[in-house]
Amino acid sequence: MFFVMENRKLGFEESLGKDVVQANRCVGCATCVVVCPFKCLEYDSGQPKLVKECQNCGICPKACPKYDWSWSEVEEFVFGRAKKTGEDFGIYKRLLLTQANDKKILGRCQDGGFVTALLSYALENNVIEGAAISGIAEDRPFYPIPKLATTPEEVLEGAGTRYCYSPNILALHEGVKSGKKSLAFVGTPCQIHAIRKIEMFPLKKYSNPLRFTIGLMCTESFSYKGFFTEYLKLKLNLNLDEIEKMNIKGKIIISLKSGETTTVPLSEAKHYARESCHLCNDFSAELADISAGGLGLKGWTFVILRTEKGESIFHKALGDGALKVRRVDEEPFARNLLTKLSKKKLKNSSRD
Template identity: 50%
Template sequence: MTSQSRKTEVKRRGFEELQSHVLLKDLCTSCGACVIMCPFKEVLDYALNGPSLVGECTKCGICLRVCPRYELDVGDLEQMVFGRERRPEEVFGLSKTVCVARSTRKDILGTCQDGGVATTLLSSAFTSGAIDGAALSGIDPSTPWLPKPLLATSLDEFVECAGTRYSYSPNLLAYNTGVAEGLGKIAFVGTPCQILALRRIQRASLRKHSRALALTIGLFCSECFSYEGLMIQKIQGEMGMDLRAITKMNIKGGVILQTKTGQTVKIPLRDAKRYTETKCQYCSDFSAELADISLGGIGLEGWTLTIIRTDKGKDLFSQAVNKGLLEVKPVEDFKSAFNLLQKLSKTKRTRAEKKRLES
């Protein structure tokens, strides 16, 4: 089917189709792409876990064309982003360079998750005028560890948003705020499913939103954990910990919690896995394979494994290195992390395929 005939075909379908093929099958990633791209006011609303129909759908089909779980054609998106599809041996997607990096800025190293590369790249791009702001995951002081999408437009806000919250944060909602506020160059940081949604928005030539996209930074992701399950039931309820006392959370062979009093508490991964979001099991993308730059901690301590995939990513990364903001090491010095990247990429793809066949 040509892209024009597919577009016309999809046009006759609407939210009902999304409901039956994605939402009711528990496939919805909760990214919010359908909600932000619906051209009609008050038809779709973002509820806690994804979209809900609150008005009358005109069946324009846009929600289907931007959904990362509906008739996704990754090869077609790779053609758009990289000019070619991956070869089978490119198990973590297409890339230009892979290296290991960390920030040289003390303030960032004090709050970041791994090597602070995400926050450093944003700060560097902002200072040089390459971006006007970034769609990130912020923190809601009234509900500790519940991520909250935030449009950050200052260096301080980038640093405040550093670190990882392991529950789902629909950062596309913050991106939409940036577009609505008329920002011309917005960076986006998010999970693989969110990067896929943004690439679908670009592929659908939805100009207002695709024009503003200045940079995509993808985060490696095995899965997200339910906030209610992991944070409230397990950590607060069962383990009796005060969520406000947790200063850092990381996943390295288990869920590792650090507290204000200097305590380290470890939850075995198999216990935490009970609270994995079901929708994540259908995801085949571990390393945000369509981002300009992809980042993960992947067993490293204080460093970020960095995959530079596009020319745009390469330019921004080089600028940050040339300004002395990033320290870089060859990935060959971190063989086990590189092997783990390949292994987790394959495992996630196999898990998704198995789940898809079961459903």
């Protein structure tokens, strides 16, 4: 571990400020902001900003997913071993295709509604008191905001994907601050990395209430200003308020409230990917308890059960009728795509 230098704990500026933020490696997860015991950092335009003199306590460098990161150490911590060659999309127990059984969820979700169905089940059955998810801003269409959902209705309101960054760690922080004793976390792979560092630390305030994590498979996330405002609104002349749903299936499919559909080539949208995403080497949320993605499927979520925690909550929900399942070999292209996209990301930057 490098967080102590010359028996001195590292401060923000000489660690994350220099090697993560200024180096354009910051994903904007907000973990450093929430863990600072002295409230020295604020979350400003998607990045941490020092607003008070840093007390050099050395905590934020230990929680940041982009500083002093070792894949094999974290895999040892989560799975008891590092992944082997050939485990292209990480260590797992089981692969499944899943769909929510509830029609309300199917009407709002992104793919098979698995994430919403599992969280609703966990809330209804007192497995959790809250879930850190992403909601939607009232004043900007498709602008994601972290949200602490404490009822199945609130989980349902957050269903669907917003392809911009939502620092859901802020919602986890809200859950902890409000005294919730049991929480679930949903987020992109980079956020799951932050959660694992928090657990390894451990920062028990956050790790103790965490019951399970769901990682969303992720190729990249887009800048709102670039993709939504400059490209969709100004260049394509789309009224953002008229967008009903957006999904990526080889291209970006935009369903409008009028019933019409328009498509955007993924190659165009990629110009608006956030810079830190170009360095990302985890497509399938390899460190989550459960990973979920669309992978070109229609109306089903591809699920990777990775840990005992993940398997246990999944089987409870399945046994009680919240979910339907199919075998992954019924849609072989999805697993092939999972392998392809995972391998492609590994080329972005080396591991360890």
